Amino acid sequence: xxxxxxxxxxxxxxxxxxxxxxxxxxxxxxxxxxxxxxxxxxxxxxxxxxxxxxxxxxxxxxxxxxxxxxxxxxxxxxxxxxxxxxxxxxxxxxxxxxxxxxxxxxxxxxxxxxxxxxxxxxxxxxxxxxxxxxxxxxxxxxxxxxxxxxxxxxxxxxxxxxxxxxxxxxxxxxxxxxxxxxxxxxxxxxxxxxxxxxxxxxxxxxxxxxxxxxxxxxxxxxxxxxxxxxxxxxxxxxxxxxxxxxxxxxxxxxxxxxxxxxxxxxxxxx
Amino acid sequence: xxxxxxxxxxxxxxxxxxxxxxxxxxxxxxxxxxxxxxxxxxxxxxxxxxxxxxxxxxxxxxxxxxxxxxxxxxxxxxxxxxxxxxxxxxxxxxxxxxxxxxxxxxxxxxxxxxxxx
Amino acid sequence: xxxxxxxxxxxxxxxxxxxxxxxxxxxxxxxxxxxxxxxxxxxxxxxxxxxxxxxxxxxxxxxxxxxxxxxxxxxxxxxxxxxxxxxxxxxxxxxxxxxxxxxxxxxxxxxxxxxxxxxxxxxxxxxxxxxxxxxxxxxxxxxxxxxxxxxxxxxxxxxxxxxxxxxxxxxxxxxxxxxxxxxxxxxxxxxxxxxxxxxxxxxxxxxxxxxxxxxxxxxxxxxxxxxxxxxxxxxxxxxxxxxxxxxxxxxxxxxxxxxxxxxxxxxxxxxxxxxxxxxxxxxxxxxxxxxxxxxxxxxxxxxxxxxxxxxxxxxxxxxxxxxxxxxxxxx
Numbered sequence: 089x090x091x092x093x094x095x096x097x098x099x100x101x102x103x104x105x106x107x108x109x110x111x112x113x114x115x116x117x118x119x120x121x122x123x124x125x126x127x128x129x130x131x132x133x134x135x136x137x138x139x140x141x142x143x144x145x146x147x148x149x150x151x152x153x154x155x156x157x158x159x160x161x162x163x164x165x166x167x168x169x170x171x172x173x174x175x176x177x178x179x180x181x182x183x184x185x186x187x188x189x190x191x192x193x194x195x196x197x198x199x200x201x202x203x204x205x206x207x208x209x210x211x212x213x214x215x216x217x218x219x220x221x222x223x224x225x226x227x228x229x230x231x232x233x234x235x236x237x238x239x240x241x242x243x244x245x246x247x248x249x250x251x252x253x254x255x256x257x258x259x260x261x262x263x264x265x266x267x268x269x270x271x272x273x274x275x276x277x278x279x280x281x282x283x284x285x286x287x288x289x290x291x292x293x294x295x296x297x298x299x300x301x302x303x304x305x306x307x308x309x310x311x312x313x314x315x316x317x318x319x320x321x322x323x324x325x326x327x328x329x330x331x332x333x334x335x336x337x338x339x340x341x342x343x344x345x346x347x348x349x350x351x352x353x354x355x356x357x358x
Numbered sequence: 359x360x361x362x363x364x365x366x367x368x369x370x371x372x373x374x375x376x377x378x379x380x381x382x383x384x385x386x387x388x389x390x391x392x393x394x395x396x397x398x399x400x401x402x403x404x405x406x407x408x409x410x411x412x413x414x415x416x417x418x419x420x421x422x423x424x425x426x427x428x429x430x431x432x433x434x435x436x437x438x439x440x441x442x443x444x445x446x447x448x449x450x451x452x453x454x455x456x457x458x459x460x461x462x463x464x465x466x467x468x469x470x471x472x473x474x475x
Numbered sequence: 476x477x478x479x480x481x482x483x484x485x486x487x488x489x490x491x492x493x494x495x496x497x498x499x500x501x502x503x504x505x506x507x508x509x510x511x512x513x514x515x516x517x518x519x520x521x522x523x524x525x526x527x528x529x530x531x532x533x534x535x536x537x538x539x540x541x542x543x544x545x546x547x548x549x550x551x552x553x554x555x556x557x558x559x560x561x562x563x564x565x566x567x568x569x570x571x572x573x574x575x576x577x578x579x580x581x582x583x584x585x586x587x588x589x590x591x592x593x594x595x596x597x598x599x600x601x602x603x604x605x606x607x608x609x610x611x612x613x614x615x616x617x618x619x620x621x622x623x624x625x626x627x628x629x630x631x632x633x634x635x636x637x638x639x640x641x642x643x644x645x646x647x648x649x650x651x652x653x654x655x656x657x658x659x660x661x662x663x664x665x666x667x668x669x670x671x672x673x674x675x676x677x678x679x680x681x682x683x684x685x686x687x688x689x690x691x692x693x694x695x696x697x698x699x700x701x702x703x704x705x706x707x708x709x710x711x712x713x714x715x716x717x718x719x720x721x722x723x724x725x726x727x728x729x730x731x732x733x734x735x736x737x738x739x740x741x742x743x744x745x746x747x748x749x750x751x752x753x754x755x756x757x758x759x760x761x762x763x764x765x766x767x768x769x770x771x772x773x774x775x776x777x778x779x780x781x782x783x784x785x786x787x788x789x790x791x792x793x794x795x796x797x798x799x800x801x802x803x804x805x806x
Contacts, residue, residue, distance in 0.1 A: 109632035132555065132557075132565075135569055135572045135576070137549075137553070137786045137790075138576070139790035140797075141576060141583065141593075142783075144576045145573055145580065146576050148572070148576070152570060152573070155565060155566055176562055198787065200792075253797050259796075260792045260795075260796070261793070261795075263791060265652075268627035346557060348558045349560040349618045350561075353676055353678055356676050357671055357675055358564055358618070
């Protein structure tokens with residue numbers, strides 16, 4: 089397992105994040121927040137250009153939900169690390185290598201099939217993670233996750249109906265879906281790759297089960313759906329030790345854009 | 359009575375209008391909100407949620423295929439012409455009779471009863 | 476523009492209300508006379524009512540342009556969703572643009588129930604055959620533009636939309652009520668951005684002033700040139716109730732004081748209220764610019780239409796997929 093030093097990018101400064109528990113918790117919160125932030129950001133690009141007007145509105149709602157979850161998770165992180173940074177500072181003021189989102193989310197949103205495939209893979213994996221955090225000993229996290237899970241029910245319903253439609257439609261639709269799954273498959277499990285500090289998370293009851301167990305449960309669920317739809321099984325996660333580092337050029341471009349205005353007047357109120 | 363046309367039967371895989379009804383808060387009636395285009399009931403419900411509950415402004419939604427709605431607008435049936443005032447409060451005007459009764463009994467008009475048991 | 480006589484109501488001839496013009500036993504001229512009397516007297520028209528072609532096409536053109544404007548109107552703002560400088564602003568702007576898409580949905584639905592399929596309307600827009608409002612043909616150059624647009628463009632739009640809540644065409648009137656309710660939130664978001672920047676750093680304040688200077692011309696043109704009330708067909712049929720000039724005066728009356736209270740200036744020397752008449756005097760807007768822009772010769776017209784065309788083509792496979800084989804279904 090990689091140690092913290094190799095894992096932690098430069099801009100994350102956990103000074104004062106004293107014992108193993110706080111550090112492990114902070115890392116968990118940051119990975120969850122960054123996952124929600126990056127997928128929410130990426131999918132918000134569909135606002136105004138969705139394939140059907142009604143669906144445009146729907147995908148925008150999903151993206152906004154993720155951003156809202158990110159905002160709340162960054163809020164918890166603010167309280168946990170308590171170094172003066174607020175949620176916006178966490179969201180915006182790190183260099184690209186300072187973000188800890190899963191490599192699955194480094195993929196560009198692509199066409200509609202790629203977006204649905206990525207959403208499906210992410211929402212189902214996140215669901216397994218949320219289940220393991222639902223009874224967290226860290227009360228604020230447990231309370232937040234209870235609300236997030238209720239909102240995620242709609243996400244799961246929506247992506248489920250879309251992945252079925254795209255698969256069942258055959259022809260170009262199915263071909264695009266297969267191509268997207270093939271490109272993203274090796275990165276799908278990065279959401280549930282074990283984090284440094286996992287022993288601490290388990291010992292303190294912050295998570296109820298190891299990531300490997302979450303991943304197994306997730307793969308069973310996705311496998312059953314894929315078999316039913318005649319889609320190939322997901323491959324194992326490639327390079328799990330670097331599940332959340334080495335971000336793509338697509339992400340760097342996203343980062344440059346998202347920080348553009350904020351960087352133009354550092355310290356200003358917007 | 360004119361035949362009410364219920365529209366064409368459902369064709370799977372065609373975008374068609376679904377009428378959306380919504381209840382704003384508990385106790386309110388269902389009210390028509392508008393329509394969404396959808397290929398089936400599942401997406402019609404998701405889209406109704408998007409178009410009519412993004413701001414948490416509904417507690418309950420119905421979606422109905424426009425083609426499944428039956429309607430009646432025939433005024434001969436809805437607004438028949440002969441007197442039906444015996445079915446409404448306005449059909450019972452007693453002011454003069456009550457005035458005569460009070461005069462006969464020497465009683466004043468009772469005060470309005472605001473109390474409730 | 477589609478041949479008006481080719482428009483067949485998409486709705487089956489359901490039970491029609493028993494208004495005289497719905498009586499199929501009457502001849503066309505009598506029905507027309509009853510209809511005109513009904514509408515000019517303040518009566519409402521529903522999608523299932525009989526309408527003379529003249530009314531149907533007039534309403535359709537009006538609603539279609541409004542729908543097109545919402546669909547094109549998302550483009551100037553959408554690129555700044557990616558660049559919003561805080562989480563809250565990003566959520567607010569995403570929600571605003573989402574609302575505009577929602578408005579497009581509502582308005583295309585109204586127009587579609589008048590007889591023109593959604594796909595045909597979008598195709599006509601992309602082919603440059605139908606128009607969209609002037610303000611959406613201009614570039615957005617900075618985050619300050621986002622504040623100015625959300626506040627003042629939406630404000631100018633809401634002044635027009637509030638007046639449409641009593642339109643003779645009832646489905647449109649009802650849609651306006653929902654749209655006005657949503658737009659009022661946009662205006663607050665926009666004003667918040669503007670006030671924040673106007674009271675922020677010198678660079679932010681300068682950016683707001685610059686954006687305002689650039690947008691004032693298109694804003695003044697937005698409601699259109701003065702028209703003769705007596706000759707205005709939209710007013711005759713009570714599709715709309717107020718003239719361009721009435722809307723512009725209303726906009727100036729509310730918003731000029733609110734702009735000035737922030738210490739911002741307007742690039743219009745004669746702009747002033749005559750207290751005696753209650754009328755705002757202003758520099759005559761450039762009506763040539765308006766004409767040029769709405770005929771798709773504005774600074775961003777072609778680029779935005781190209782973008783929409785490319786996006787529409789790139790997502791066609793999705794529409795085909797969820798509809799099975801739509802061409803086969805239509806045939």
